[in-house]
Amino acid sequence: MLKKMRWAAAVLLIVGLNTAVQNVFGEEAKQTEVWSLSQEEQDLINVTNGDVVGDRGKDGVWEFHLYTTDGYIEMTNGELVWVFGYTHAKGSFKNVGEVTTKEQVEQLLEPVKVPSDPIHLFVGEKARITLHNTGMHCAAEHSGINHVAHTIHFHGLDLTPSVDGVPSLPVDPVLEHKSFTYEITPQYEGSFMGHCHVDSFNHILAGMYFPLIIHQDRSKTAYGYKYDRDYTLFLSELSSTANEQLQESGVVHALQDWKADYYLINGRTFTDNLYHPRSVINDPRSRIVAYEDETVLIRIMAIGADHVFALHPHGYHMEVIALDGRKLKSTYEKDTICIASGERIDVLVKIPHFASQRKCLSCNLGAGITIMHDHNLRGMVSTGKYPMGALTIFDVRSKVAQPEAPIKGGKPYNPLEH
Ligand SMILES: [Cu+2]
Incomplete structure (x- = not known):
């Protein structure tokens, strides 16, 4: 009986300690939420750190829908800085159709972030990345920044001009309330980035960039390490x-x-x-x-x-x-x-x-x-x-x-x- 009580106390202690550690360190808490996933899903989370990933269609092609929009980010001194950049649907990269009003932006999309969330891709696995231009919703009424076009340039990928994101070379940039799909199949694993290539100085520095990470496979390796x-x-x-x-x-x-x-x-x-x-x-x-x-x-x-x-x-x-x-x-x-x-x-x-x-x-x-x-x-x-x-x-x-x-x-x- 005494032995059983000791065991119970030990188990309680371990559970209690575990809970305390999880409360203090959020990332451990995140890991415990994924226990019920399939092995394939678990492997994917292992290499993406639980970042939001695209949907993989029945044809095996990854689908991402990025939306451009504007908003504010809060700095540590309390200042709210207006930025514009990429975002996506709440909790996913799913297609939520063309988003045109401020109400739709708030209802359907994650608030804009700088940089925006990473995109994870895999060598040899085709991806369709659709860019939707929702327009600006927090700029002054007569500001020249309203109604501008955007693109995605996949910086560091060796791509043909049709998906390179440089405006009109040869594909026109994505006009307000329009969309365009970039179809790419990564050849090399590694660390890359995406950014807008329209009026690059202003658009990039205003916040239009994100990490693009290409994995060789579902293992925790990079370049073989x-x-x-x-x-x-x-x-x-x-x-x-x-x-x-x-x-x-x-x-x-x-x-x-x-x-x-x-x-x-x-x-x-x-x-x-x-x-x-x-x-x-x-x-x-x-x-x-x-x-x-x-x-x-x-x-x-x-x-x-x-x-x-x-x-x-x-x-x-x-x-x-x-x-x-x-x-x-x-x-x-x-x-x-x-x-x-x-x-x-x-x-x-x-x-x-x-x-x-x-x-x-x-x-x-x-x-x-x-x-x-x-x-x-x-x-x-x-x-x-x-x-x-x-x-x-x-x-x-x-x-x-x-x-x-x-x-x-x-x-x-x-x-x-x-
Ligand atoms: Cu742009």
Whole structure:
């Protein structure tokens, strides 16, 4: 009887601990929701991290419907910046028909994001990607930005001009309330991006870009290298002033003086309020969580006017395995990755086995937090404030179960403060 009670207590303890860990770390909670899926669906989620994926029709072709629209994104200083970009139906890339009014945009589509959600494709599997232009719904009535056309350029894919997204070379861009379908079959795995190619300076910098990830198969490998976890960090510049001018008049005055006032990782800035829900470090897609012994793949991408990001992790060297979606013949190690607009750099970070590799008191930190930030320090200043910009963290955890994290004053646990 006593033995049974001990067992029951142990089970309760494990369940309780598990629940506490899940509450603290959202990504683990996400994994538990998928237990009832088929093996095929589970394999797909494994390589897409649970991102929304397209529908695969009976003919085996992937279908995606992207919608262009405008809206506001909230920054960590509370500013709402008007942007325009791509979005999709609520919870899916399904076709919800032509969307023409503000009410339909709000009812049928996800709010606009910068960058918009990643598109995941597979080598040799055909995809039909339809772009619908819903028009602008939050711009001034007489702004020249109303009624503009858009396209998708699949940056880095070797495509024929008919699906290359450069307006009228030879296909006309997608006019307001019209649509166009790009049909592509990826040849190479790797990290790519999509962006608009109409009035590119204004349309891209206003927010029209997204990561495009092409997988070789359903395994956690990239370019033949195995990884345990993967993150995509899309670095970009944003000018709220230029966007406001587009919104009001459709013209950016003195375009040669265009200057970013926000430096972003996945559309967010870091800020010294560690609990800010819009901060980079509180975004599960941008906070790099890993456990000892694991290999982490980071797909770094950048887009902007002229800023070259110099991404520098403390505590780790990164192994560069691919540049611009092509495997390197031999890898090399870097602790500062310079990346300019349009480039993609794929790196592996090997998290050591702490106990066996600790040779001195100052080496191999063990579980804990280290920062990774733009070492071109302009990228750490947004709206004139520091530290506010392109910074995220490595949140490295021991495989040994940790005691329940303390929660102080109703605030979630933040290891940066411990
Ligand atoms: Cu456009």
